[in-house]
Every structure is written in structure tokens, then in C-alpha cells.
Amino acid sequence: MATDANSTCWNRFQNDVKTDIVMLTESKGGGAMSTIADVARLASVAKATASRALSGRGYVSEETRSRVVSAARTIGYVVSPNAASLVTGRTKNIGVIIPFIGRWFFAEVLEGVEQALLAAGYDMTIYNLPAASPERDRIFDYFLARRRFDGVIAVSVDLSNLEVEHLHQLQRSLVGIGGAIPGVHTIAIDDVATARLATEHLLSLGHRDIVHIGGSQEEQMDFNVHSQRLFGFRTAMLTAGHSPDGSFYECDFTVPGGYEMGLNILGDPRRRPTAIFAASDEIAIGLIVAARELGILVPSELSVIGIDGHPHAEMFRLTTLEQNPRNQGRLAVTMLLTDLDSAAPATAMAQSTMITTDLVIRSSTSAPRLSLT
Amino acid sequence: MATDANSTCWNRFQNDVKTDIVMLTESKGGGAMSTIADVARLASVAKATASRALSGRGYVSEETRSRVVSAARTIGYVVSPNAASLVTGRTKNIGVIIPFIGRWFFAEVLEGVEQALLAAGYDMTIYNLPAASPERDRIFDYFLARRRFDGVIAVSVDLSNLEVEHLHQLQRSLVGIGGAIPGVHTIAIDDVATARLATEHLLSLGHRDIVHIGGSQEEQMDFNVHSQRLFGFRTAMLTAGHSPDGSFYECDFTVPGGYEMGLNILGDPRRRPTAIFAASDEIAIGLIVAARELGILVPSELSVIGIDGHPHAEMFRLTTLEQNPRNQGRLAVTMLLTDLDSAAPATAMAQSTMITTDLVIRSSTSAPRLSLT
DNA sequence: GTGAAAGCGCTAACAG
DNA sequence: CTGTTAGCGCTTTCAC
Numbered sequence: 001m002a003t004d005a006n007s008t009c010w011n012r013f014q015n016d017v018k019t020d021i022v023m024l025t026e027s028k029g030g031g032a033m034s035t036i037a038d039v040a041r042l043a044s045v046a047k048a049t050a051s052r053a054l055s056g057r058g059y060v061s062e063e064t065r066s067r068v069v070s071a072a073r074t075i076g077y078v079v080s081p082n083a084a085s086l087v088t089g090r091t092k093n094i095g096v097i098i099p100f101i102g103r104w105f106f107a108e109v110l111e112g113v114e115q116a117l118l119a120a121g122y123d124m125t126i127y128n129l130p131a132a133s134p135e136r137d138r139i140f141d142y143f144l145a146r147r148r149f150d151g152v153i154a155v156s157v158d159l160s161n162l163e164v165e166h167l168h169q170l171q172r173s174l175v176g177i178g179g180a181i182p183g184v185h186t187i188a189i190d191d192v193a194t195a196r197l198a199t200e201h202l203l204s205l206g207h208r209d210i211v212h213i214g215g216s217q218e219e220q221m222d223f224n225v226h227s228q229r230l231f232g233f234r235t236a237m238l239t240a241g242h243s244p245d246g247s248f249y250e251c252d253f254t255v256p257g258g259y260e261m262g263l264n265i266l267g268d269p270r271r272r273p274t275a276i277f278a279a280s281d282e283i284a285i286g287l288i289v290a291a292r293e294l295g296i297l298v299p300s301e302l303s304v305i306g307i308d309g310h311p312h313a314e315m316f317r318l319t320t321l322e323q324n325p326r327n328q329g330r331l332a333v334t335m336l337l338t339d340l341d342s343a344a345p346a347t348a349m350a351q352s353t354m355i356t357t358d359l360v361i362r363s364s365t366s367a368p369r370l371s372l373t
Numbered sequence: 374m375a376t377d378a379n380s381t382c383w384n385r386f387q388n389d390v391k392t393d394i395v396m397l398t399e400s401k402g403g404g405a406m407s408t409i410a411d412v413a414r415l416a417s418v419a420k421a422t423a424s425r426a427l428s429g430r431g432y433v434s435e436e437t438r439s440r441v442v443s444a445a446r447t448i449g450y451v452v453s454p455n456a457a458s459l460v461t462g463r464t465k466n467i468g469v470i471i472p473f474i475g476r477w478f479f480a481e482v483l484e485g486v487e488q489a490l491l492a493a494g495y496d497m498t499i500y501n502l503p504a505a506s507p508e509r510d511r512i513f514d515y516f517l518a519r520r521r522f523d524g525v526i527a528v529s530v531d532l533s534n535l536e537v538e539h540l541h542q543l544q545r546s547l548v549g550i551g552g553a554i555p556g557v558h559t560i561a562i563d564d565v566a567t568a569r570l571a572t573e574h575l576l577s578l579g580h581r582d583i584v585h586i587g588g589s590q591e592e593q594m595d596f597n598v599h600s601q602r603l604f605g606f607r608t609a610m611l612t613a614g615h616s617p618d619g620s621f622y623e624c625d626f627t628v629p630g631g632y633e634m635g636l637n638i639l640g641d642p643r644r645r646p647t648a649i650f651a652a653s654d655e656i657a658i659g660l661i662v663a664a665r666e667l668g669i670l671v672p673s674e675l676s677v678i679g680i681d682g683h684p685h686a687e688m689f690r691l692t693t694l695e696q697n698p699r700n701q702g703r704l705a706v707t708m709l710l711t712d713l714d715s716a717a718p719a720t721a722m723a724q725s726t727m728i729t730t731d732l733v734i735r736s737s738t739s740a741p742r743l744s745l746t
Numbered sequence: 747g748t749g750a751a752a753g754c755g756c757t758a759a760c761a762g
Numbered sequence: 763c764t765g766t767t768a769g770c771g772c773t774t775t776c777a778c
Contacts, residue, residue, distance in 0.1 A: 126497055
């Protein structure tokens with residue numbers, strides 16, 4: 001399988017695949033998968049009894065039960081989830097719609113969801129929802145419409161009214177993480193309170209010249225997160241008797257975004273603030289890198305605090321608000337499964353729940369350890 | 374919905390959910406979902422005809438086809454994927470087994486896979502495979518055994534012989550990314566060649582005192598990645614007439630791992646190398662952060678190059694090998710679907726394919742742009 | 747406690 | 763080109 005260094009990998013790929021496929025004879029275990037009828041026959045019971053024994057639903061004598069179970073084991077029987085779903089209507093699968101996969105917060109949520117789900121015997125189908133586009137519509141009209149899940153977790157997706165409507169019509173349980181959806185339970189931090197707390201933390205360290213760097217007020221990522229965090233900042237500043245005017249800057253909600261803004265803002269020593277409240281941990285990290293590049297010592301010359309804790313943040317000595325997104329994911333699954341158990345579909349829930357996750361303000365050097373439980 | 378600040382969020386949650394569920398009457402669109410029989414009746418054709426018209430398989434006159442389609446549209450019909458799968462044996466779903474979700478490389482692969490899959494009408498079920506544990510076994514024995522997918526993509530998972538056997542017995546198409554699996558096509562970079570190229574790049578810049586920082590030779594993440602990259606490094610050094618002995622250090626394959634090792638190695642100016650080849654981009658970033666913290670200028674005083682490109686790397690001015698993990702994901706999907714189309718299951722593939730993806734060495738300041746296509 | 751029978755919603759022969 | 767007939771593999775009444 002020599003690879004030709006003069007062709008692109010796509011070209012190489014196309015050639016390779018074509019020539020590589022070799023039919024082999026059916027390997028061990030070959031032939032059709034065994035069905036419950038086989039199990040029943042082997043255990044000398046009816047299919048119905050075998051089903052009851054294996055699923056645990058309905059009365060079966062302990063003796064026949066064990067006979068059925070061992071029969072199933074010997075022939076390596078596994079239920080056909082499709083057949084079971086067809087009759088029960090349950091899939092043992094949960095759909096997750098999420099705007100990003102790679103960003104820290106979302107990846108953490110995903111891991112939490114996945115762990116909680118697996119433990120409960122569910123698996124997880126991911127739908128990475130792009131911004132408004134035909135692809136996005138297709139996810140709603142086709143993939144979601146197939147309803148191959150018992151419930152949906154919507155992670156920080158900003159849904160149009162039509163999309164919310166779609167979701168409800170799926171007649172499936174539905175919970176949200178990170179942003180309220182009309183008529184649906186949602187797990188979210190209180191953005192205003194969190195931003196306020198972060199700002200107050202900086203104020204308590206004696207800072208007066210504080211800048212907030214967050215997302216665009218026009219392009220809200222979702223649910224007015226940006227403006228709510230800005231509002232929390234302004235409130236804290238005003239309450240402390242400082243004017244927040246002119247101390248807010250917009251940037252991209254990413255590491256490069258924070259980096260770029262950091263170079264801009266921190267470049268001029270006269271305009272440089274003593275502390276920055278960043279709307280996200282990624283922005284904060286970008287800021288810190290920029291600060292270091294400019295020779296500014298963090299945190300002695302500049303305090304930075306960001307929302308959305310992440311393990312990596314620690315190594316940057318980043319004072320951070322830790323909200324454990326992974327736990328948010330687990331919480332969502334717990335809620336969802338509760339609804340599933342009580343057979344309450346999405347439309348059965350009248351109110352949104354705002355859950356403020358526990359916050360911990362950590363800092364490495366200059367600030368006291370402060371926790372809010 | 375007042376939240377009691379004196380209880381943990383878990384406690385609050387438990388109370389909240391119990392009191393919150395309110396049954397509402399069935400909302401709009403209520404009642405059972407429409408079936409293909411409804412469509413057939415409305416269009417005055419047989420179910421089979423409706424099926425043919427909707428699925429596009431088999432002959433239907435253009436006239437009846439449009440009648441069926443519009444009938445389906447008016448009653449908002451969507452096929453039951455379970456019922457269809459039960460008879461066709463196809464699920465239009467692909468399983469992905471992957472050791473991490475949050476790490477850059479894996480998240481990037483996931484995004485590539487997801488995009489390619491959605492475009493092809495498939496959705497993606499993720500199984501985050503932990504290290505050897507009962508949970509891991511359960512994924513194989515239960516979740517994967519259910520076979521609710523047409524194929525599996527294994528991303529850099531180090532499989533035991535038993536697990537490989539399991540996978541093959543699923544009788545589903547199977548491709549690997551990032552590490553060879555016996556009897557399965559795999560997409561991977563050539564670790565030796567890549568490491569060698571990276572080292573040669575540093576040599577070509579005139580460096581002589583080069584250190585390689587990579588993963589533990591005992592705990593290989595998978596597929597001897599660590600030792601292969603080390604071997605590539607040693608080969609390049611020896612070929613250039615330099616001894617590589619004593620210039621390899623092991624660290625955790627993460628940002629903090631690189632950071633810690635950076636502090637150790639770069640702390641002593643006498644022992645400090647002029648260039649470092651890092652086995653991963655995360656290590657490289659950790660190194661750079663450590664270097665900056667020690668006041669070392671990158672890249673003028675220290676060149677760093679890492680394997681596994683990532684967008685974030687650019688902002689760290691990291692000279693990087695870009696292998697576009699997203700494209701690796703897309704490639705894998707293309708391969709998988711090709712096999713699916715040709716109805717060739719995993720066991721029909723005799724050889725592994727090593728695909729060296731195109732490499733681009735980028736650098737911001739001191740090095741020439743160099744590409745290998 | 748267990749068995750027989752009736753589908754779940756769909757597609758794939760096979761006739762016409 | 764279209765309709766009729768059988769199931770896919772399972773769970774679930776309903777008798778016994």
C-alpha cells in the first residue's frame with residue numbers, strides 16, 4: 001500500500017479503496033443473528049415467556065427465568081432494539097442538539113450527558129446545530145422528525161419560535177441546558193447574578209478600574225447571555241458607586257477573540273485597567289496570553305476573571321468561576337429521565353426551572369478562596 | 374421557583390422536579406402519528422405504492438408519485454425509522470467510539486464526522502470509551518451489541534483482541550481513524566514520517582540542540598503513537614549526524630503536562646535547548662506558556678513545533694503540523710459509506726490502509742513556509 | 747405462571 | 763406501473 005506523495009490524500013484515498021476490497025467468506029458467528037424465538041425454543045417455552053423473562057416485565061417463575069436467561073446466553077442472544085421500539089415506542093436513546101462540539105463548555109456538557117446516559121442504559125445521538133441554514137432546517141425536518149429518541153436535551157441553542165414548536169410537536173420529553181425554552185424545564189446559571197458576583201469579587205480585591213470584555217450585544221450567542229452578563233457587570237459597578245460607562249468591549253467569544261482584544265486594550269499603559277471581567281473562560285485565556293506577550297504580570301499587575309470554568313483554566317492561573325458544566329449535563333439527564341419515568345412528555349411541563357449551579361471562586365495568588373454554596 | 378441558596382443544586386433540583394410537573398391536555402397535533410396507511414388512503418393507492426413513491430425505490434408513475442408526496446405533506450407524515458429498519462436492516466445511523474470528547478483532536482474529528490454524516494443522511498451515536506473498566510465492557514456487551522447502526526468509526530481507540538473480535542462479530546462496516554485495527558481500513562498519519570519531518574524542519578532552521586517531548590513509552594495512548602514519534606525524531610537526528618540520546622522527555626499528553634515539563638526543562642539556561650519537537654499540539658502549547666512565563670521569547674529564543682494542528686494553535690504563534698483532523702473524520706465517513714454502498718461488511722476487508730494526510734508546516738516568524746502535498 | 751395470537755409500521759417479493 | 767400478501771422481531775393482551 002504505497003502512498004504516492006505527489007497526489008492529495010483524497011486522490012490517494014479514492015484509488016486505494018477501490019482496489020482494496022476483498023470479499024471474504026462469512027466469519028465465525030456467521031449467519032443471521034439469533035432471535036427470541038430461538039431462545040424460546042432452546043428453553044422450551046413460548047416466545048412470550050422468553051420475552052417476559054428477559055425484559056423482567058410480567059410474571060415468570062424463577063426456574064423458567066433462569067432457564068431462559070442461560071439459553072439466551074449460550075446462543076449469544078441480544079434483543080433487536082428496532083423490533084422492541086416498534087412495539088413499545090421507546091428507543092432508549094436521547095437526542096442532544098448543540099451548537100458546538102469542540103468548545104470547552106459544550107464538550108464538557110457532552111461528556112457529562114454521555115456518562116449519565118450510559119449509566120442509565122441510554123445512548124446519545126448528537127445533532128450539531130449550525131446557525132440558520134438549510135442544513136439546520138434539515139436537522140429539524142428530517143433527523144429530529146424521525147423521533148428516534150425518547151427525549152431531547154437542547155444545549156444552549158437559540159431556537160426560533162418555529163423550531164420550538166417543532167420540538168414540542170415531537171411529543172417527546174425535552175429539557176434545556178443553558179437557556180430557557182418556552183414551556184420547558186431548563187438548567188442554567190443565573191447569568192446576571194454570576195456576572196455580578198464576578199465583578200464584586202474584583203471590587204472586593206480593591207480594583208476600581210475594571211473592564212468587562214464580552215460578546216457582541218447584537219449577535220447574542222443565545223438567550224441574551226451577552227447582555228445579561230453585561231447587565232450584571234453594570235449593576236455591580238453602579239452599586240459600588242463606579243460608573244461602568246465606557247468600560248465594556250466586545251469581542252469574539254473565543255480564545256483568539258480575547259487575545260486580539262487583549263492586545264488592543266492592554267497595549268496602551270495609560271488606558272490599561274487593573275482588572276478584567278471576561279464573559280467566558282476562553283476569552284479570559286486569550287486575554288492572559290496577550291497580557292503575557294505584552295510583559296504584563298498576571299495576576300499581580302492585572303486580575304482576570306472569567307465565567308465558565310474548565311480544567312485547563314487552572315494551569316493558566318486563571319481566577320475562575322467554576323460551574324462544572326459536566327454536572328449541568330448530568331443534572332439535565334436526571335431531569336429528563338424523571339420525566340420519562342413519569343411518562344410526562346414535553347408538553348406536560350408548564351414552567352421553566354432556573355437552577356443556579358453552585359459557584360466557587362478560586363484564585364491562585366492574590367485573592368481569598370471564596371465559595372458560594 | 375425560589376432557589377434556596379443554602380442547599381446544593383442537586384438537592385434543590387430534587388425538590389423542584391417533584392413539585393413542578395403539571396399535566397396538560399394533549400396539545401396541537403395531538404394523537405397518534407400518521408402512518409403510511411393514512412398517506413395511501415388519502416392518495417387512493419396501496420401502502421406499497423406509497424412506500425415506493427416516498428422512498429424512491431421501485432417504479433411509480435410521476436403522477437401518482439406527486440399525489441402521494443403531497444398527501445404525505447398535508448398530513449405531516451414522517452416514516453417510522455424503527456419499522457423501516459426492522460425490515461430493511463439499515464438504520465441510517467453510524468456509531469462512533471472514541472476515547473475523549475473534549476480534547477482538541479477528538480473534538481475536531483467528531484465535528485468532521487458529524488458534518489459528513491448529516492450531509493449523507495446519517496446521524497451519529499457517540500460512545501465515549503473509558504479505559505478498561507466495567508463501563509467499557511458494558512459499551513461492547515450492551516450498547517454496541519444492540520447494533521443500532523450501519524457502521525462504526527473507531528477513533529484512536531486501543532482495542533483488546535477480544536474487543537476487536539466483538540466489533541467484527543457485529544457484522545457491520547467498520548473503519549478506524551488514527552490507529553490500525555486488524556482487518557480494518559484505517560485512516561492515520563504516518564507517525565514516524567511526521568515526527569521525522571517535524572524534526573527535519575527544526576534541523577533545517579539550523580537548530581542542533583533539539584529536544585523531543587512526548588508521551589510515556591510505557592503507557593502508549595494507542596497504537597504505539599508515542600514510540601513511533603520518538604523513533605521518527607531519533608531517525609532524523611541520527612541521519613543529520615546528531616545524537617538523540619538524552620534529549621527525550623516524557624510528559625502527560627495534555628496542556629498542563631507540557632506546561633509542567635516546560636518549567637522543568639527550560640528553567641536551567643545551561644540545559645535549555647534551542648528547539649523542541651512536541652508530540653502533540655497540546656503539549657506544545659503548554660510548553661510555550663511555560664516558556665513565556667520564564668521570559669523566554671518564542672520563537673526567537675526557542676522554536677517549538679507540535680503534531681496535530683488546531684485553530685487555537687495559530688494564536689499561540691505555534692509552528693505546527695496541520696493534519697486537519699476534521700478532514701480525517703470526513704474521509705472516514707466517505708470510506709464507511711463506500712463500503713455500505715457496496716454492501717461490504719467489516720469482515721470483507723482484508724487490509725489496513727495507511728493514509729498519510731497532507732502536511733503543511735506553517736510558521737509565523739522565523740521559518741519559511743513549507744508544504745508537503 | 748404460561749401460551750397463542752395479534753399486531754407495531756414498514757418494505758419486498760410476486761402477481762397482475 | 764400498481765395491488766396483494768408476507769413477514770421483519772418483538773411485546774402484549776387475553777385465555778387457559
